[in-house]
Amino acid sequence: MKILVPVKRVVDYNVKVRVKPDQTGVDLANVKMSMNPFCEIAVEEAIRLKEKGVAEEIVVVSIGPAQAQETIRTALAMGADRGILIQTDDAVEPLAVAKLLKAVVDEESPELVVLGKQAIDGDNNQTGQMLAALLDWPQGTFASDVEIADGKAKVTREIDGGLQTLSLTLPAVVTTDLRLNEPRYASLPNIMKAKRKPIDTKAPSDYGVDTAPRLTVVKVTEPPKREAGIKVESVAELVDKLKNEAGVI
Numbered sequence: 001m002k003i004l005v006p007v008k009r010v011v012d013y014n015v016k017v018r019v020k021p022d023q024t025g026v027d028l029a030n031v032k033m034s035m036n037p038f039c040e041i042a043v044e045e046a047i048r049l050k051e052k053g054v055a056e057e058i059v060v061v062s063i064g065p066a067q068a069q070e071t072i073r074t075a076l077a078m079g080a081d082r083g084i085l086i087q088t089d090d091a092v093e094p095l096a097v098a099k100l101l102k103a104v105v106d107e108e109s110p111e112l113v114v115l116g117k118q119a120i121d122g123d124n125n126q127t128g129q130m131l132a133a134l135l136d137w138p139q140g141t142f143a144s145d146v147e148i149a150d151g152k153a154k155v156t157r158e159i160d161g162g163l164q165t166l167s168l169t170l171p172a173v174v175t176t177d178l179r180l181n182e183p184r185y186a187s188l189p190n191i192m193k194a195k196r197k198p199i200d201t202k203a204p205s206d207y208g209v210d211t212a213p214r215l216t217v218v219k220v221t222e223p224p225k226r227e228a229g230i231k232v233e234s235v236a237e238l239v240d241k242l243k244n245e246a247g248v249i
């Protein structure tokens with residue numbers, strides 16, 4: 001079985017993002033970029049399926065600027081086999097990403113696509129669902145456990161107040177939640193080995209996909225600053241403040 005894992009290069013989760021003064025977006029100048037954490041979990045899950053003998057090949061694909069090659073290399077160093085970079089400097093919205101991924105699926109014929117449940121930059125949580133719809137494949141989103149057997153994927157999903165288990169007929173789309181696994185760090189020998197693994201570079205036009213944006217960002221603003229707390233003398237005072245100042249009870 002071949003597994004396709006789309007990985008996105010995003011602002012590192014440790015970075016405190018700053019909004020640009022003109023409110024058009026966040027400042028990306030000199031900011032550390034890394035693989036989206038949910039995509040790392042997707043890569044790890046694919047590698048575990050390969051280690052179990054369920055999968056033979058893991059192909060990672062990233063849509064983004066030339067530097068997204070580093071993100072692909074990280075996945076190759078973790079244990080993926082080869083990469084595809086669909087290079088573009090434009091911001092590509094989830095629908096266009098899903099269309100490009102569909103074209104890659106048509107070419108590569110994987111039996112499983114494992115994506116992150118969301119990218120932590122745009123927080124869209126759309127690409128996996130759109131890809132499943134375009135392919136007309138079953139989908140298991142927010143997976144906290146995945147088992148493959150007899151041409152089916154058993155996917156446990158984290159839903160409000162509990163867990164839901166689905167049985168999907170392969171080929172299928174799965175998106176990863178935080179508790180699915182803990183991604184490994186690449187060892188130095190594997191980082192060296194990854195340098196020799198192949199990465200194909202393509203352009204969106206190679207797949208005939210129009211990536212022109214359909215959405216306009218009106219503005220991006222900082223969250224309101226948190227005000228300092230105060231100490232109250234008694235429960236009565238606390239209740240009074242909650243009622244008359246905060247207006248929450």
Ligand code: AMP
Nearest residue numbers: 006007063115116118119124125126127
């Ligand atoms: P989103 O729908 O943007 O929150 O992203 C969900 C998932 O879709 C990510 O975790 C990736 O697996 C995949 N994805 C989104 N954008 C890209 C991209 N530019 N390149 C590769 N994969 C992507």
